Amino acid sequence: MLAATLAALTLAAPVGAARAAVTDAFYDRVFMLAAHQKCDLFEPKLIAALDAAALQARGAALRAGTPAADLSAAAARARSKASRTACDDGDLSRVRARVQAGFVGWSRAARMSFPGDRSAWRGDRYEGEATGWRLVQDSATGGSPVRFGLVGTGPKITVPTAVVSFVGGPRPYAARLVMRDREMAPRVWLTGGGLPPESVRRVFFAGWAHAAAPGLLTEGARQGEAWIFPAEAANALAQLDPRETFVIEFLFRDDSVASARFEAGDFAAGRAFLAMGAI
Structure with missing residues (x-):
C-alpha cells in the first residue's frame, strides 16, 4: 500500500527522472509527514530530514x-x-x-549539495568558532565573484548575506535583493528566465555592510564586503518556486547598478537540512 522509496531517504532526487517517479516521491514524503502529525512517529531531526526530502522532491x-x-x-x-x-x-x-533505519545511515552527513537547473546550493552543518557559510550559492557580476546564502557559526543561527569582491574601482553604497512579490503576483514568473515587471517585485535592502571574513570569500579573493539582509528576506526566498531567479543588485553613487543573478532552487530544502542541527 505504501511505496518503499522512503527507505533510503535520498535527498538528491534526479532532475531528469520521469514525472511520475518524482511526483510519487513527493507524495510518499508528504504522506509520512502527515502520518507523523497524526501519530507522532518520528524524532525532530528525522522530521527535518523528511521536510528537506519533500521540498527537494517537489523541486x-x-x-x-x-x-x-x-x-x-x-x-x-x-x-x-x-x-x-x-x-x-x-x-x-x-x-x-525503514525510514528510521535509512535516517541513521545518512544523518551524519555534514555537507550536502542541492542542485538546480543551472546552479546549486551547498549546505554545511559543521559547527565551529569561525564564521562560515551554512548554505551558499555562487554567482558573479561582471568579473567580480558574488556569493549569497546563510552565514553563521552553526546551522541554526544564520544571517542572509551577500559577499562580493569587486576588482578595483569604487565601492557600492547599498545592496538590495530583488525577487517576485508573491502577494502581488501569485503565479510563478518564468518568462525569459528573469524577474517580473518592477510593479510586482519585492525588494529587501541590506541593513549594513562590513569586511567579509576570510572564510566567506571565493578561492583566490583577498578581500570582499559582506552585505547583511533581514531574516525576512530568507523567509520570502524559501517560498519562491524553485525554478525562479532572484537578483542581488549593488548600487553606486554614479547611478550605475551591478547585478548578480541567482536561482531560487532548493533553498527551502537546504534550510530544512540545516534544521537537523550541527555535527
Missing part, C-alpha cells in the same frame, strides 16, 4: 515539468490517505521502521 518534480497544480493535488491525496490510515496499521509500521 525535482517542477523541474521535470510537473504542473504545480498536480503537486498540490498529490499533496492533498497524501494527507487524505494519512488521515484514513490507522496509527497501528501494519504497513505504516513497516515503512516507519
Whole structure:
C-alpha cells in the first residue's frame, strides 16, 4: 500500500527522472509527514530530514515539468490517505521502521549539495568558532565573484548575506535583493528566465555592510564586503518556486547598478537540512 522509496531517504532526487517517479516521491514524503502529525512517529531531526526530502522532491518534480497544480493535488491525496490510515496499521509500521533505519545511515552527513537547473546550493552543518557559510550559492557580476546564502557559526543561527569582491574601482553604497512579490503576483514568473515587471517585485535592502571574513570569500579573493539582509528576506526566498531567479543588485553613487543573478532552487530544502542541527 505504501511505496518503499522512503527507505533510503535520498535527498538528491534526479532532475531528469520521469514525472511520475518524482511526483510519487513527493507524495510518499508528504504522506509520512502527515502520518507523523497524526501519530507522532518520528524524532525532530528525522522530521527535518523528511521536510528537506519533500521540498527537494517537489523541486525535482517542477523541474521535470510537473504542473504545480498536480503537486498540490498529490499533496492533498497524501494527507487524505494519512488521515484514513490507522496509527497501528501494519504497513505504516513497516515503512516507519525503514525510514528510521535509512535516517541513521545518512544523518551524519555534514555537507550536502542541492542542485538546480543551472546552479546549486551547498549546505554545511559543521559547527565551529569561525564564521562560515551554512548554505551558499555562487554567482558573479561582471568579473567580480558574488556569493549569497546563510552565514553563521552553526546551522541554526544564520544571517542572509551577500559577499562580493569587486576588482578595483569604487565601492557600492547599498545592496538590495530583488525577487517576485508573491502577494502581488501569485503565479510563478518564468518568462525569459528573469524577474517580473518592477510593479510586482519585492525588494529587501541590506541593513549594513562590513569586511567579509576570510572564510566567506571565493578561492583566490583577498578581500570582499559582506552585505547583511533581514531574516525576512530568507523567509520570502524559501517560498519562491524553485525554478525562479532572484537578483542581488549593488548600487553606486554614479547611478550605475551591478547585478548578480541567482536561482531560487532548493533553498527551502537546504534550510530544512540545516534544521537537523550541527555535527
